[in-house]
Amino acid sequence: MPELPEVETIRRQLEPRVVGAEIVDAGSHWSAKFTPAAGAVGAEIMAVRRRGKYLLFDLSGDEELIVHLGMTGRLAVRERTAEALEHPHLRAWWDLDSGGRLTFHDIRRFGRIHHVERGDHRGIPTLAALGPEPWDPAFTGRHLAAFVKRSDRYVKTLLLSQRPVAGIGNIYADEAFWIARINPATRRLGPQRAERLVEGIRTALDSGIKHGGTTLRDYVDSDGQAGANQHELHCYGRFGEPCDRCGTIMRRRVIDARSTTWCPSCQPR
DNA sequence: GTACGGCCCTGTTAGC
DNA sequence: TGCTAACAGGGCCGTA
Numbered sequence: 001m002p003e004l005p006e007v008e009t010i011r012r013q014l015e016p017r018v019v020g021a022e023i024v025d026a027g028s029h030w031s032a033k034f035t036p037a038a039g040a041v042g043a044e045i046m047a048v049r050r051r052g053k054y055l056l057f058d059l060s061g062d063e064e065l066i067v068h069l070g071m072t073g074r075l076a077v078r079e080r081t082a083e084a085l086e087h088p089h090l091r092a093w094w095d096l097d098s099g100g101r102l103t104f105h106d107i108r109r110f111g112r113i114h115h116v117e118r119g120d121h122r123g124i125p126t127l128a129a130l131g132p133e134p135w136d137p138a139f140t141g142r143h144l145a146a147f148v149k150r151s152d153r154y155v156k157t158l159l160l161s162q163r164p165v166a167g168i169g170n171i172y173a174d175e176a177f178w179i180a181r182i183n184p185a186t187r188r189l190g191p192q193r194a195e196r197l198v199e200g201i202r203t204a205l206d207s208g209i210k211h212g213g214t215t216l217r218d219y220v221d222s223d224g225q226a227g228a229n230q231h232e233l234h235c236y237g238r239f240g241e242p243c244d245r246c247g248t249i250m251r252r253r254v255i256d257a258r259s260t261t262w263c264p265s266c267q268p269r
Numbered sequence: 270g271t272a273c274g275g276c277c278c279t280g281t282t283a284g285c
Numbered sequence: 286t287g288c289t290a291a292c293a294g295g296g297c298c299g300t301a
Contacts, residue, residue, distance in 0.1 A: 001294070033277090053295080071294060072279085089279095108278045110295065126296060153272075160295080170294070256273090258294070 002069040004134070004167025005208025006227065007053050010075055013222040014102075015048045017077045018057075021096035027085070028092040031109065037092035039115035040065045045096075052130050052166030064118040066127070070110025076222045077102055131165045134201050139165050141195030148189045155197070156184045157256045168201065170258050171214055171236045175204035178235035183267045184260050185253070207232050235261050 002010070022044045028034040043059035050056065055075070057065040067075065073091075078084060080101045085093065092104040092113055104111065114124055121128040132138040147164040148155055156177065159168045168176070177184040180200030182193055189197065208214055213227030220226055234244045239252030239261045248265035 003295095068296080070278090070296080106278095107280070108294090110278065112296080124296095125298095151271080162296090259292090 001071050001169060001171065002053060002073060002213070003169035003172050003208070004050075004053060004205055005172070005211075005229065006213035006221075007050055007055060007069065007167075008209055009213045009227065010069075010222050011048050011050045011055060014055075014075060014077065017100065017222075018045045018096065018102060019047060021045050021098045021100075023059075023094045024097050025095040026093060028113070029090070029109075031091075033109065033112045034091045034104075035113075036115040037065075037094065037104070037113045039063075040094060051127065051133070052162055053169070054124075054127050054130075058118060062118045064114075064116050064120075066114040066116065066121075066124065067104065068112045070106060070108065070112065072107040073111035074105045074220060074222075075102065076105075076224065126162050129163055131163050134165050134167060134205055139198060141191055141198050144198055145189050145191055145194035148187075148194070152187060154184070154255050155182075155186050155189055156258070156260065159201075160256075160258065165201065167205065170260075171233070172201070172204045172208060173258075174236040174261050175207075175233060176200035177262060177267060179203050181266050183269050184262050185255055185269070235263070237261060 023040050026038045026041050028037040040059060043061055043063050045057050046060060047058040049058065053068060055067045059065055077100045080095060089105045089107050090103060091106045091111065094102040096102060144164055148158060151158060156173050158164055159173050174184065176197060180196040182197055208229045211227060211229035211232055212221060214229040215226035239250045241250055243250055243263040243266055246263065246265050248263055250261050250263050252259060252261050254260065
C-alpha cells in the first residue's frame with residue numbers, strides 16, 4: 001500500500017525516464033477513475049513531482065496529470081508490446097515518443113487519475129486540503145497540537161485524513177506513534193507529545209524512503225523490485241509479538257476502521 | 270464546517 | 286477439496 005515513501009521512491013525512478021518525453025498515445029480502463037489518462041496525449045512531461053501520496057506530472061500547456069496509486073497501484077516504464085495492453089490489471093497507459101510506455105497497473109482499482117489545468121485541484125478534495133509535507137518547517141508540534149485541539153477525533157484518524165500533514169498511511173502512522181511512545185487511541189496532544197509525534201513521523205518516513213518503501217504484499221517500485229523497509233518495522237502488523245523496546249506483547253485494535261498495533265507498556269493511555 | 274457510515278474493489282486467508 | 290465469508294484499507298460522497 002503506497003504511502004509517502006513508496007510514492008517518493010517511484011517518483012525518483014520515473015523522473016529520469018519520462019521527463020522530456022512527449023505522450024503520443026494513451027488509453028485506459030473504462031472506469032471514470034482512469035479515463036482522464038487519455039487527456040494527456042500530445043503533451044510533453046516537464047517534471048514529476050509529489051505531494052503527499054499524489055504523483056503530479058507537470059505537462060506542457062499548463063496541464064497536470066495526477067496519479068494516486070490507491071492500495072495496489074504500480075507505475076512503471078516498460079517496452080511497448082501489444083500483449084501488455086491485454087493485462088487484466090492494466091488501468092492506464094501512456095506511450096512516449098522515446099519509445100517506452102508508462103503503465104499503471106492497479107489490482108483493486110482504488111487508484112485514481114486526474115487531468116487538470118496545472119494547480120487546479122478543486123476536483124480532488126484531499127489534495128486541495130492537503131497539509132504540509134512532513135519536512136516542511138511549517139509542520140511543527142505547535143501546528144499539530146493546534147490541529148488536534150480543534151477536533152475530538154482520534155489523533156491517528158486526523159493523521160490519516162492528510163490534513164495536518166501529507167503522506168501518512170496506516171503503516172507509518174503506527175510506526176510514528178510507536179517511535180513517539182504515544183498511544184494511537186489518544187484524542188489529545190500537549191506541546192511536548194505533539195513535538196515527539198512530529199519527530200516520530202519524520203523518523204518513520206525517513207526510514208521508509210531510505211529503504212525503498214515497505215512491501216507487505218503488493219508494493220513494488222517502478223523497476224518491479226520490492227522495498228526493504230518491512231524489515232525495519234517496529235510496530236505495524238506486529239501484534240502478538242514482543243515489543244522491540246521492552247518485550248511486552250504488542251496489541252491490536254481497530255481505530256476508525258483501521259487496524260492499529262501498539263505496545264501497551266511503551267505507549268500507555 | 271465537521272463527523273461518520275457506506276462504498277468502491279479483488280486477492281488472500283480462515284473457517285466450515 | 287471446495288465453497289463462503291471475512292479481511293485488507295485510502296479517499297470520495299451523501300447524510301446528519
